[in-house]
Amino acid sequence: MSRNSEIADLFRKIADALEIKGENPFRVNAYRQAARVLGELSEDVEELVLSGRLKEVKGIGEGLAEKIQEYLKTGRMSKYEEAMSGLSPELLVLLQIPGLGPKTVALLHEKLQVNSLEDLRRELDGDRLIQLPGLGPKKVEQIKKGLSLFQHGQERIPLGQALPLVRHIIQELAGYASRISPAGSLRRWKETVGDIDILASSSSPDALIKKFVTLPEVQEVLAQGETRASVRMATDGFQVDLRVVPEVSYGAALQYFTGSKAHNVKLRTMAAASGFKINEYGVFKGERRLAGKTEQEVYQVLHLPLIPPELREDRGEIEAALSGKLPHLVELSDIQGDFHVHSSYSDGTDSIRTLALAARERGYRWLAIADHSVSVKYARGLSQDSLKQKLDEMDRIQEEFPDLRLLKAAEVDILSDGKLDYPDSLLARLDVVIAAIHQGFTRNVTERLLKAIEHPLVDIIAHPTGRLLTGRSGYQVDLEKVMEHAAEKSVALEINAYYDRLDLDDTNARRACSLGVPLAIGTDSHSASTLHFMELGVAVARRAWLTRKDLLNTRPWSKKQPVQKSTRTG
Ligand SMILES: [Zn+2]
Ligand SMILES: [Zn+2]
Numbered sequence: 001m002s003r004n005s006e007i008a009d010l011f012r013k014i015a016d017a018l019e020i021k022g023e024n025p026f027r028v029n030a031y032r033q034a035a036r037v038l039g040e041l042s043e044d045v046e047e048l049v050l051s052g053r054l055k056e057v058k059g060i061g062e063g064l065a066e067k068i069q070e071y072l073k074t075g076r077m078s079k080y081e082e083a084m085s086g087l088s089p090e091l092l093v094l095l096q097i098p099g100l101g102p103k104t105v106a107l108l109h110e111k112l113q114v115n116s117l118e119d120l121r122r123e124l125d126g127d128r129l130i131q132l133p134g135l136g137p138k139k140v141e142q143i144k145k146g147l148s149l150f151q152h153g154q155e156r157i158p159l160g161q162a163l164p165l166v167r168h169i170i171q172e173l174a175g176y177a178s179r180i181s182p183a184g185s186l187r188r189w190k191e192t193v194g195d196i197d198i199l200a201s202s203s204s205p206d207a208l209i210k211k212f213v214t215l216p217e218v219q220e221v222l223a224q225g226e227t228r229a230s231v232r233m234a235t236d237g238f239q240v241d242l243r244v245v246p247e248v249s250y251g252a253a254l255q256y257f258t259g260s261k262a263h264n265v266k267l268r269t270m271a272a273a274s275g276f277k278i279n280e281y282g283v284f285k286g287e288r289r290l291a292g293k294t295e296q297e298v299y300q301v302l303h304l305p306l307i308p309p310e311l312r313e314d315r316g317e318i319e320a321a322l323s324g325k326l327p328h329l330v331e332l333s334d335i336q337g338d339f340h341v342h343s344s345y346s347d348g349t350d351s352i353r354t355l356a357l358a359a360r361e362r363g364y365r366w367l368a369i370a371d372h373s374v375s376v377k378y379a380r381g382l383s384q385d386s387l388k389q390k391l392d393e394m395d396r397i398q399e400e401f402p403d404l405r406l407l408k409a410a411e412v413d414i415l416s417d418g419k420l421d422y423p424d425s426l427l428a429r430l431d432v433v434i435a436a437i438h439q440g441f442t443r444n445v446t447e448r449l450l451k452a453i454e455h456p457l458v459d460i461i462a463h464p465t466g467r468l469l470t471g472r473s474g475y476q477v478d479l480e481k482v483m484e485h486a487a488e489k490s491v492a493l494e495i496n497a498y499y500d501r502l503d504l505d506d507t508n509a510r511r512a513c514s515l516g517v518p519l520a521i522g523t524d525s526h527s528a529s530t531l532h533f534m535e536l537g538v539a540v541a542r543r544a545w546l547t548r549k550d551l552l553n554t555r556p557w558s559k560k561q562p563v564q565k566s567t568r569t570g
Pocket of ligand 2: 342
């Protein structure tokens with residue numbers, strides 16, 4: 001896997017460098033798409049080259065394939081060197097700062113010889129920055145805020161990136177442990193995780209620890225003892241800690257190391273008030289151990305039902321549990337379909353048929369194929385004619401799938417004046433209209449979103465805040481206003497489940513739900529291989545306390561009851 005992410009990283013850097021140099025957006029996007037495809041690939045790219053199957057990978061054309069081969073053969077990529085000429089690698093890091101786009105970075109580089117984070121800090125303290133054309137005090141303040149956000153976010157990894165690795169490790173270790181589970185924020189399905197904690201119980205801890213530190217993916221052993229070890233993984237430098245505990249206290253340890261800290265503090269205080277002591281070894285009254293083997297019994301001793309890990313944030317879950325009001329959270333198996341999937345008509349890599357097959361494989365009853373609209377040129381947005389062609393093709397493919405309803409959808413851009421990117425006559429032919437902002441992030445976003453919500457044909461607003469977990473912090477938007485309006489008009493807000501977005505996030509989704517806004521999960525998949533991001537969307541929903549009835553994805557699709565009608569009348 002590490003070769004895949006190495007090359008993906010190079011392609012991403014080429015795209016960044018070309019963008020700073022003001023190159024053609026189509027070329028920039030070809031590299032970005034290739035980086036994404038490689039990042040999502042489950043097979044080793046070296047294997048694909050060796051067996052001559054690299055060309056079969058969609059999104060990797062001949063030119064890109066040659067560059068991959070060159071790199072695997074020589075350890076160098078001449079296109080990368082060419083793109084980077086005159087730029088320092090550290091300059092590209094600046095693009096990850098929320099609020100700093102390629103144009104500003106180019107300006108800083110050209111006018112003030114900014115080449116690194118350190119240079120940027122120097123200029124933020126000085127007075128030259130403010131005088132650059134188009135900058136001014138407001139923008140400088142924004143950059144300062146972005147920089148602090150960026151430094152903060154650096155230490156954490158998106159959940160969707162950590163999960164496959166943890167699952168792989170646990171699978172490798174399962175034969176050496178009687179019980180094993182992730183703990184910490186990963187078990188709570190938090191959107192980003194710091195270090196990864198794994199907890200296990202085993203009759204031979206030595207063998208388990210030895211297996212762990214010698215996994216082929218381990219790059220460095222940071223610490224190793226009889227019941228604990230810490231390693232750094234080759235993939236993306238994750239740190240993983242393994243703890244082995246006795247069977248008799250496994251449940252207490254799992255509860256303790258799952259956290260959150262705030263949840264545990266409250267639990268401990270509550271226990272103390274009734275004369276109990278609770279720690280990682282068990283629940284005790286005096287010297288007597290009352291519970292510890294399972295998490296269930298730990299909570300039970302405290303007269304609580306087992307609280308789902310996703311809720312353990314001290315956001316009222318203990319109070320709700322005490323009064324018997326814990327919500328019955330939505331589950332992945334409740335999901336009947338995905339609202340937001342791109343096909344190869346726009347910037348996706350798979351055909352409609354391939355996507356439909358994958359959706360059927362997942363047991364879905366419906367799938368919304370939503371491609372970009374005309375003005376999103378960099379993502380090959382569909383002209384009106386191409387959209388019509390696509391709808392015709394969908395009619396033909398639909399006949400092959402009697403058990404899966406293909407929903408005609410579009411991710412329509414909200415233009416700078418708040419109007420939509422297709423005429424109403426065309427929108428009226430769609431089953432699902434998803435409106436989204438992809439351009440002009442700083443231009444009166446709130447007003448544009450409100451206007452889109454008012455449009456009678458809009459069903460869902462996609463990624464309502466525009467934030468990226470590993471990048472920008474999102475639009476300047478009055479989300480409260482947007483939510484109130486969405487509730488009033490019964491337009492759904494999306495929980496975008498793409499691993500780098502998770503937008504709305506848990507807190508905002510909970511707020512939206514409490515205001516009566518319908519919520520819809522879409523994976524924003526650009527290939528069939530990422531439909532599984534649905535689990536991340538469901539995790540956000542669960543962390544937002546959502547039940548089955550709060551999500552449109554749990555409903556069957558019927559022609560008489562499209563999204564709008566089902567939410568607007570009921
Ligand atoms: Zn989008
Ligand atoms: Zn999309």
